[in-house]
Amino acid sequence: MSENVIIEFDKVVKRFGKYTVLDELSFKIQPGEKVTIIGPSGSGKSTVLRILMTLETINGGVVYVDGKPLWHEKAADGSLRPASEAHLRQLRTMLGMVFQQFNLFPHMTVLRNITEAPVQVLGLPKAEARQRAEELLELVGLTDQMHKYPHQLSGGQQQRVGIARALAMRPKVLLFDEPTSALDPELVGEVLRVIRRLAEEHDLTMLLVTHEMRFAREISDRVMFFDQGRICEQGTPEQLFSSPTKERTREFLRSTL
Ligand code: ADP
Numbered sequence: 001m002s003e004n005v006i007i008e009f010d011k012v013v014k015r016f017g018k019y020t021v022l023d024e025l026s027f028k029i030q031p032g033e034k035v036t037i038i039g040p041s042g043s044g045k046s047t048v049l050r051i052l053m054t055l056e057t058i059n060g061g062v063v064y065v066d067g068k069p070l071w072h073e074k075a076a077d078g079s080l081r082p083a084s085e086a087h088l089r090q091l092r093t094m095l096g097m098v099f100q101q102f103n104l105f106p107h108m109t110v111l112r113n114i115t116e117a118p119v120q121v122l123g124l125p126k127a128e129a130r131q132r133a134e135e136l137l138e139l140v141g142l143t144d145q146m147h148k149y150p151h152q153l154s155g156g157q158q159q160r161v162g163i164a165r166a167l168a169m170r171p172k173v174l175l176f177d178e179p180t181s182a183l184d185p186e187l188v189g190e191v192l193r194v195i196r197r198l199a200e201e202h203d204l205t206m207l208l209v210t211h212e213m214r215f216a217r218e219i220s221d222r223v224m225f226f227d228q229g230r231i232c233e234q235g236t237p238e239q240l241f242s243s244p245t246k247e248r249t250r251e252f253l254r255s256t257l
């Protein structure tokens, strides 16, 4: 695989029982690229992100992160397993994920939500983790909320904490799974503004699942349209949204209007 690829799916197969969710799915993402996945519900979008976060294993093919395969060995049930926990841990630190349902720790303050993993997982000194957290809270516009608990915040604020928390681990790749789908419409904008700001950062690689088509169009270098566990069509936002070549893509885009 070439050096200029940070994420690669090579003929990845994922099954749940007899049901094939990903059907020899292949794609590559370059460092710094902003890629959006769109597609109907059940087409395998979340599964791709969950596989990258090693929340799911795979049944065939290879997933590479920074040129290294996530899984090597076949287990007795035919699924692939990590070569070692240490190897997985190391690759995992390259990736951060922002979930649809925020997934904040409810019993921790905003500040602690952000400093916890850097201190516990990366072994960062507390003062350094706190300084970094304060910078990130400024970035997401929540400096004045840092001593509150998640339930005292709006959904939009909670999701901005979720983004700061993911960034606190200094990932090379940030994954977003429908980050605004759980929000009331009036709170979507504040979260999209933060993500847009991150997208302008050249170093960060972003893989984002969203139903916000206009947003996808504005921030993406590339859009992949998923259908039934395969990439039905992909291209620049201009190509995909303005002149889709597949009838299935056109049909999907019409349904989102
Ligand atoms: P999307 O995010 O595109 O809506 P998903 O990746 O969540 O789709 O799911 C793809 C398909 O896999 C769906 O049909 C879903 O029901 C199925 N699926 C996802 N996770 C599981 C699971 N843990 N067990 C069984 N089926 C699952």
Ligand code: MG
Binding pocket: 045, 046, 047
């Ligand atoms: Mg999903």
